[in-house]
Amino acid sequence: MKSGKSYSFILQENKESRLTFLGAKEDDLEMNWIEGSKPWGTTICPDGIKTAVKREILPNGHLQERFCFQNVSEFPVFFKKTDVGIYTTFNDDYSQADACMTQRCHTHIFCGGEASNVMALRMGGQAPHLGLMVTAGNIGSYSVERDEYALSNDRGDFILHPVLEPLKPGETAEIVWELFWFENRGDFERQLIGEGKIPVLKTRQCTYFPGENIVFDVFYGAHVESDDISVSLNERRVAFQSDWDGMVTRIHCGQKADYEGEIRVCVRVGVKELNAVFYVSPxxxxxxxxxxxxxxxxxxxxxxxxxxxxxxxxxxxxxxxxxxxxxxxxxxxxxxxxxxxxxxxxxxxxxxxxxxxxxxxxxxxxxxxxxxxxxxxxxxxxxxxxxxxxxxxxxxxxxxxxxxxxxxxxxxxxxxxxxxxxxxxxxxxxxxxxxxLPVSELAALLSENHMDVQCEYLKTSFFRHADFILERGTSYPLHEVNFEQSIVAPGISCLLQAYQLSGEERYLDEAKRQLRLLYQFNGQQPDYHQFENSIRHWDGYWFGKYRMFGDTYPHYWSVLTGVDFIQYEQATGDHTFRETARASLRGCLNLFAADGSASCTMVFPQTVNGKKGKYYDPWANDQDWALYYALKYESVILEGCL
Structure with a gap:
């Protein structure tokens, strides 16, 4: 299963064999996909561990990187979670919007053990995009190092953390991955599956309610007998069905959500193991x-x-x-x-x-x-x-x-x-x-209550606003963050409301164009913190008790993407985005506990600038907008998964 178009790699290395430039020869935009404060491939290791890296272009056109870790000491070396790291400096920061469209990428990282992968999407949506799949070894988590002087505008350098067993003196371990170009999300998925190197989990939802069916499929591009497959939820083996169509092994699982809380999914396919995380909300x-x-x-x-x-x-x-x-x-x-x-x-x-x-x-x-x-x-x-x-x-x-x-x-x-x-x-x-902005709703209410003068004033002001957004297109003006999901989403909402109020196709056409850009912020990693939750990475600093920058999965304003998809459906009758909208609205429910307590955000990376992450901030602050929109669009959010 290969991409419809072939791309070749352009690489530049420094004398330490670390990459300083990675691009596609056929990319007219000449983007460098790996800018950071440290060169790509820089490693972190404890004393006694020597590292080496080997790169080669494989016959399938992928760039393979092989990282070797050798114990050169006289004693065994054991590893904590963040003792070993590899800098993977995907070019993910925010300057002005026009530069972001062509020279930056949204980096969607899935640390799923032996099935780990990265989908890096150019922010403006133009192919090629850059993918990474781990083909040997295990990635357990990632950290970030940020330039805090850039405040909200630098997502930071990513550090992938391999999971290594203790090494005896002289013993070695390897992490191998392949980088590849892809055209779109479908092509990314096809290449992951078709190579037959990692299993890939697909699901419509990672957040469920009690009594719903937890449903997912795992695809693997090689033949595996059912005896060599196992599926576990929270370490309890569950039933599954598997079949082989001559190209792909498909594993189907459906289990009723009979208790609330986190559900850790482990799927063993032959010698490969995939780890995912689902959630059952009250x-x-x-x-x-x-x-x-x-x-x-x-x-x-x-x-x-x-x-x-x-x-x-x-x-x-x-x-x-x-x-x-x-x-x-x-x-x-x-x-x-x-x-x-x-x-x-x-x-x-x-x-x-x-x-x-x-x-x-x-x-x-x-x-x-x-x-x-x-x-x-x-x-x-x-x-x-x-x-x-x-x-x-x-x-x-x-x-x-x-x-x-x-x-x-x-x-x-x-x-x-x-x-x-x-x-x-x-x-x-x-x-x-x-x-x-609640303009279309307010205008309707003003009209219903015969407040016609006020209604016309509001609409006149609003259409002036919508025309400005239409004229700016994707050249978004700077706001409190230079460029972010919650600049794109409000612009689209304004355009969709203008279409609802006027019926003018020009507003809808521009909304459709920008919806594609908005969706670039979302990934489908099978982890309920990340699944259909938009990339945001500064709110823990501004709104949290511990004032931590770093990826916030989830942050409640992620629901704005789902709200836009619902508004698109309301304006057009097109149900295309309903499943995605439902997943977006459900994706923030883990910020709220059954007893009514809440957290303003979850700081997701393992560490941020060396400080411990992976925590829900203890402040209940501003997160209730997520629950407001979930309740407002209750009919959408409660459509169960089959």
Whole structure:
């Protein structure tokens, strides 16, 4: 199974046999795929271990790299998880959008043991793209080293960590992988499977609800008898079916999710082992109910500080205490408005007098400290503070006001939502890619309530906004991060809403073009932290207790991709992206526990600049927007997997 087009490698090495340039001869864009602070192939090893690397172009056109680790000491050497590392410096950082389109890649890393692979997609989508498959040895995890002076705009250098058994004096171990060019995701998958070197797991979903069927298939491009295959879930052998079609061995497994929590999948195919991780979430409404009660009972301030009375604040799950700081991402406003929006949406589903009283106190707080109902100004923090007049705050306040209208049927909330969006546009919002703009919904509600003047004003401002996004195309302006998923996703949402309101095909055509770019941020690694969760890698620093940069799998704004796919379906009737939307919305549910506690993000790499990663941050901060959208699109998220 070969790619439809042939590409050849261009390599440049330094005197230590480390790569400084890797490109495709046929690439008109002349991209170097491996820029980093250290050359590709630099190794990390404990004392007593000598390394060597050998490279060759194989008959199939792949570039094979063979890393040898030899114990040259007089004693055995044992290895901790990060004692051994190989720098794989895929060119993944953010300058301005135009440069990212042609000269940067989204690096989707799957550390699945002997089935590990990397899918590096050029950000602009133009082939070729670069793949990596491990053909001998085992990759257990990865770390990153970041330039912290670049803040949110440098994803860092990736370090893959081989899993090595203890080496006796003179003994050696090898890690071998192949790099290859591919045209698209389908070609990447075909090459992984067709080479017959690693098993590949395919699934529609990595996050399930109790009672659903956990379903997946494993494909291997060589004939393997069923006696040489095994499938285990959390170390318990389960039944499977296998067949051989003359080219590929297919293994099918389906098991009912009969308990909540993490499910570790191990598939042995001949001598190869694949490791994957699935998750069974508490039932959605049960999860939302618990979360809202937790917010009301533990995250609402009632104390002597009058300006914060009624506020929903950060909760530290380690210290079992509320936290507030005027520092932007830790304050009493901004993204934390999502707690109020979730509460208002939930109360439309299930009445609860205690939660209703909590929400009433919160809305009183918002109108007292964060909002001017005469001007529509949304403040950055308590006491009408505008140290930063942040445009992102406006649509979030409008969403809260719209949900309060749905809950109470009081038209004053619609008037306030209109004033909020009017102020947003007066403050230059028509040149800004704000997250969560609720314009099409608000326009419909204004029209239904005969607020025609307000509706026309809103639409006029909004179409000016949509035209700006249309004209910019993929030359996205710099925002708080130079280029990111949550710049592309809001732009597409704006275009789709403009199409819904106007019916003009030009908005839909541009939305379709940009949807392809948005999806480049998503990978399909069979790990529930990563599966259909967009690449983000800075939120743990800005919103977390431990102020850690590094890949955040998941981060709640990843759901914006799923929301765009749903909006596309609503606008067109095309169901193409429904499965992906469902996986995107479910992918952040592991941020919420059955008892209602929550985490703002999961810092995924094994280490970040040498500091321990692989943890859920203890702060419940701004993550509730993920649960809000899951509940808002409940009908999509609850369509079960067969």
């Amino acid at each position: 039932e959605l409404r049960s999860l939302v109910r618990s979360r809202c009660r937790f917010i009301a009972e533990k995250q609402q301030y009632h104390g002597d500080i009058s300006a914060l009375d009624g506020a929903y604040l950060i909760y530290d799950n380690e210290e079992k205490a509320l936290y507030y700081s005027h520092l932007d991402d830790h304050n009493g406003g901004r993204e934390r408005i999502g707690m109020g929006a979730l509460m208002a949406l939930w109360l439309q589903k299930e009445e609860d007098p205690c939660l209703r009283e909590s929400l009433s106190q919160y809305v009183t707080y918002v109108y007292r400290e964060l909002y001017d109902e005469e001007t529509g100004t949304v403040y950055n923090d308590i006491s009408h503070n505008l140290d930063w007049h942040r445009k992102y705050n406006y649509p979030w306040a409008a969403v809260l006001q719209i949900e309060m209208y749905h809950l109470t049927k009081e038209t004053r909330y619609l008037e306030h939502a209109f004033r909020t969006m009017k102020r947003y546009y007066l403050e230059g919002g028509d040149r800004f890619y704000a997250i969560g």
